Amino acid sequence: MNKQKRDTHDMILSACAKVLRKQGIKSATVAKVMHEAGMTVGGFYAHFDSKEAMVAEGFRRALEDSNAELISGARKEPEAGKRLRTYAKGYLSPSHRDQDGAGRGCAVAALAADMGKAGPALRKVFAEECQKLIYENTSAFSDADSRVSRKEYLGTLATLAGALILARATRGSPVSDEILEAGAAALGVGRFAAI
Numbered sequence: 001m002n003k004q005k006r007d008t009h010d011m012i013l014s015a016c017a018k019v020l021r022k023q024g025i026k027s028a029t030v031a032k033v034m035h036e037a038g039m040t041v042g043g044f045y046a047h048f049d050s051k052e053a054m055v056a057e058g059f060r061r062a063l064e065d066s067n068a069e070l071i072s073g074a075r076k077e078p079e080a081g082k083r084l085r086t087y088a089k090g091y092l093s094p095s096h097r098d099q100d101g102a103g104r105g106c107a108v109a110a111l112a113a114d115m116g117k118a119g120p121a122l123r124k125v126f127a128e129e130c131q132k133l134i135y136e137n138t139s140a141f142s143d144a145d146s147r148v149s150r151k152e153y154l155g156t157l158a159t160l161a162g163a164l165i166l167a168r169a170t171r172g173s174p175v176s177d178e179i180l181e182a183g184a185a186a187l188g189v190g191r192f193a194a195i
Contacts, residue, residue, distance in 0.1 A: 009047050011037045016058025017065055022103030025114040025122070028055055056125045062107035063129045070096075070106060071140060080143040084156070087141070088189045091160045092180045097167045108133070108157070109164040133157075159186055 015037035048054040074087035099105035115126040163183025170176040
Protein backbone atom coordinates (compact mmCIF):
# COMPACT_ATOMS: atom_id res chain seq x y z
CA MET A 1 0.00 0.00 0.00
CA ASN A 2 1.48 3.35 -1.01
CA LYS A 3 1.71 6.28 1.38
CA GLN A 4 -1.30 8.13 -0.03
CA LYS A 5 -3.48 5.03 0.24
CA ARG A 6 -2.23 4.40 3.81
CA ASP A 7 -2.99 8.00 4.76
CA THR A 8 -6.49 7.76 3.25
CA HIS A 9 -7.09 4.44 5.02
CA ASP A 10 -5.96 6.04 8.27
CA MET A 11 -8.34 8.98 7.78
CA ILE A 12 -11.25 6.59 7.21
CA LEU A 13 -10.35 4.61 10.36
CA SER A 14 -10.12 7.77 12.44
CA ALA A 15 -13.51 8.90 11.13
CA CYS A 16 -15.01 5.47 11.82
CA ALA A 17 -13.62 5.44 15.37
CA LYS A 18 -15.15 8.87 16.00
CA VAL A 19 -18.57 7.89 14.62
CA LEU A 20 -18.51 4.65 16.62
CA ARG A 21 -17.71 6.39 19.91
CA LYS A 22 -20.21 9.17 19.23
CA GLN A 23 -23.16 7.29 17.76
CA GLY A 24 -22.62 3.53 17.97
CA ILE A 25 -22.38 0.66 15.50
CA LYS A 26 -25.73 1.10 13.76
CA SER A 27 -24.91 4.70 12.93
CA ALA A 28 -21.49 3.81 11.52
CA THR A 29 -22.79 3.57 7.97
CA VAL A 30 -20.39 3.72 5.07
CA ALA A 31 -21.94 7.03 3.96
CA LYS A 32 -21.67 8.61 7.41
CA VAL A 33 -18.08 7.47 7.98
CA MET A 34 -16.93 8.60 4.54
CA HIS A 35 -18.67 11.96 5.06
CA GLU A 36 -16.91 12.33 8.45
CA ALA A 37 -13.61 11.58 6.66
CA GLY A 38 -14.41 14.22 4.03
CA MET A 39 -14.57 11.66 1.22
CA THR A 40 -17.12 10.20 -1.14
CA VAL A 41 -18.57 6.72 -0.75
CA GLY A 42 -17.05 5.69 -4.07
CA GLY A 43 -13.59 5.27 -2.58
CA PHE A 44 -14.71 3.02 0.27
CA TYR A 45 -14.20 -0.35 -1.45
CA ALA A 46 -10.60 0.48 -2.31
CA HIS A 47 -9.98 0.18 1.44
CA PHE A 48 -12.50 -2.30 2.88
CA ASP A 49 -14.41 -5.35 1.69
CA SER A 50 -17.46 -4.56 3.80
CA LYS A 51 -18.94 -2.29 6.44
CA GLU A 52 -18.20 -5.01 9.03
CA ALA A 53 -14.49 -4.97 8.10
CA MET A 54 -14.41 -1.19 8.49
CA VAL A 55 -16.24 -1.31 11.83
CA ALA A 56 -13.87 -4.01 13.15
CA GLU A 57 -10.80 -1.93 12.27
CA GLY A 58 -12.52 1.25 13.41
CA PHE A 59 -13.29 -0.29 16.78
CA ARG A 60 -9.66 -1.32 17.21
CA ARG A 61 -8.64 2.26 16.45
CA ALA A 62 -11.27 3.68 18.84
CA LEU A 63 -10.09 1.48 21.70
CA GLU A 64 -6.41 2.20 21.08
CA ASP A 65 -7.03 5.95 20.85
CA SER A 66 -9.30 6.13 23.88
CA ASN A 67 -6.96 4.10 26.08
CA ALA A 68 -3.95 6.18 25.00
CA GLU A 69 -5.87 9.39 25.84
CA LEU A 70 -7.08 8.09 29.19
CA ILE A 71 -3.80 6.63 30.37
CA SER A 72 -1.49 9.46 29.27
CA GLY A 73 -1.88 11.52 32.45
CA ALA A 74 -1.62 8.49 34.69
CA ARG A 75 1.69 7.40 33.13
CA LYS A 76 3.32 10.53 34.57
CA GLU A 77 2.85 9.21 38.11
CA PRO A 78 5.97 7.48 39.50
CA GLU A 79 4.12 4.87 41.61
CA ALA A 80 1.77 2.19 40.28
CA GLY A 81 -0.91 2.88 42.89
CA LYS A 82 -0.91 6.57 42.05
CA ARG A 83 -1.11 5.78 38.32
CA LEU A 84 -4.25 3.71 38.86
CA ARG A 85 -5.87 6.32 41.13
CA THR A 86 -5.08 9.12 38.65
CA TYR A 87 -6.53 7.05 35.82
CA ALA A 88 -9.70 6.23 37.77
CA LYS A 89 -10.24 9.83 38.85
CA GLY A 90 -9.93 11.06 35.28
CA TYR A 91 -12.12 8.26 33.97
CA LEU A 92 -14.90 9.00 36.45
CA SER A 93 -14.83 12.76 35.94
CA PRO A 94 -17.71 14.83 34.55
CA SER A 95 -15.48 15.96 31.66
CA HIS A 96 -14.87 12.33 30.57
CA ARG A 97 -18.55 11.51 30.97
CA ASP A 98 -19.41 14.38 28.63
CA GLN A 99 -16.89 13.52 25.87
CA ASP A 100 -19.13 10.96 24.16
CA GLY A 101 -21.02 13.67 22.26
CA ALA A 102 -17.75 14.65 20.59
CA GLY A 103 -16.84 11.08 19.65
CA ARG A 104 -14.17 10.92 22.35
CA GLY A 105 -13.86 9.08 25.63
CA CYS A 106 -13.75 5.40 26.47
CA ALA A 107 -14.64 3.16 23.53
CA VAL A 108 -15.45 0.24 25.86
CA ALA A 109 -18.15 2.24 27.65
CA ALA A 110 -19.40 3.74 24.39
CA LEU A 111 -19.74 0.41 22.57
CA ALA A 112 -20.21 -2.38 25.12
CA ALA A 113 -24.01 -2.45 24.84
CA ASP A 114 -23.81 -2.41 21.01
CA MET A 115 -21.32 -5.26 21.05
CA GLY A 116 -23.70 -7.42 23.04
CA LYS A 117 -26.10 -7.23 20.07
CA ALA A 118 -23.44 -7.46 17.34
CA GLY A 119 -22.59 -10.52 15.31
CA PRO A 120 -19.93 -13.03 16.35
CA ALA A 121 -17.17 -11.46 14.22
CA LEU A 122 -17.48 -8.05 15.92
CA ARG A 123 -17.86 -9.60 19.37
CA LYS A 124 -14.64 -11.52 18.69
CA VAL A 125 -12.82 -8.27 17.83
CA PHE A 126 -14.23 -6.63 20.96
CA ALA A 127 -13.06 -9.56 23.12
CA GLU A 128 -9.58 -9.53 21.53
CA GLU A 129 -9.22 -5.80 22.02
CA CYS A 130 -10.45 -6.03 25.62
CA GLN A 131 -7.84 -8.74 26.26
CA LYS A 132 -5.17 -6.42 24.88
CA LEU A 133 -6.46 -3.51 27.00
CA ILE A 134 -6.45 -5.69 30.13
CA TYR A 135 -2.87 -6.81 29.50
CA GLU A 136 -1.61 -3.29 28.72
CA ASN A 137 -3.30 -1.64 31.69
CA THR A 138 -2.47 -4.40 34.17
CA SER A 139 1.18 -3.82 33.21
CA ALA A 140 0.86 -0.01 33.27
CA PHE A 141 -0.62 -0.04 36.77
CA SER A 142 2.02 -2.38 38.19
CA ASP A 143 5.64 -1.99 39.19
CA ALA A 144 8.20 -3.88 41.27
CA ASP A 145 6.54 -2.84 44.53
CA SER A 146 2.91 -3.21 43.54
CA ARG A 147 1.33 -5.68 41.10
CA VAL A 148 -2.24 -5.30 39.90
CA SER A 149 -3.63 -8.73 39.17
CA ARG A 150 -5.75 -9.45 36.13
CA LYS A 151 -8.72 -10.11 38.41
CA GLU A 152 -8.22 -6.79 40.25
CA TYR A 153 -8.02 -4.86 36.98
CA LEU A 154 -11.09 -6.64 35.60
CA GLY A 155 -13.02 -5.51 38.68
CA THR A 156 -11.69 -1.99 38.24
CA LEU A 157 -12.58 -1.94 34.53
CA ALA A 158 -16.10 -3.24 35.22
CA THR A 159 -16.63 -0.59 37.90
CA LEU A 160 -15.24 2.20 35.72
CA ALA A 161 -17.14 1.30 32.55
CA GLY A 162 -20.37 0.50 34.39
CA ALA A 163 -20.32 3.77 36.31
CA LEU A 164 -19.54 5.75 33.15
CA ILE A 165 -22.34 4.08 31.17
CA LEU A 166 -24.86 4.82 33.94
CA ALA A 167 -23.58 8.38 34.42
CA ARG A 168 -23.92 9.06 30.69
CA ALA A 169 -27.42 7.58 30.65
CA THR A 170 -28.49 9.91 33.48
CA ARG A 171 -26.52 13.01 32.39
CA GLY A 172 -28.38 16.21 33.24
CA SER A 173 -29.74 14.73 36.45
CA PRO A 174 -28.08 15.02 39.88
CA VAL A 175 -27.86 11.23 40.04
CA SER A 176 -25.30 11.28 37.22
CA ASP A 177 -22.68 12.97 39.41
CA GLU A 178 -23.65 10.70 42.30
CA ILE A 179 -22.94 7.66 40.13
CA LEU A 180 -19.50 8.99 39.21
CA GLU A 181 -18.73 9.68 42.88
CA ALA A 182 -20.03 6.27 43.98
CA GLY A 183 -17.88 4.53 41.37
CA ALA A 184 -14.84 6.49 42.54
CA ALA A 185 -15.63 5.69 46.18
CA ALA A 186 -15.98 1.98 45.35
CA LEU A 187 -12.46 2.12 43.95
CA GLY A 188 -11.13 4.19 46.84
CA VAL A 189 -10.48 7.24 44.69
CA GLY A 190 -13.34 9.52 45.67
CA ARG A 191 -13.25 13.18 44.78
CA PHE A 192 -11.49 14.07 48.03
CA ALA A 193 -9.16 11.06 48.25
CA ALA A 194 -5.49 11.95 48.36
CA ILE A 195 -3.56 10.75 45.35
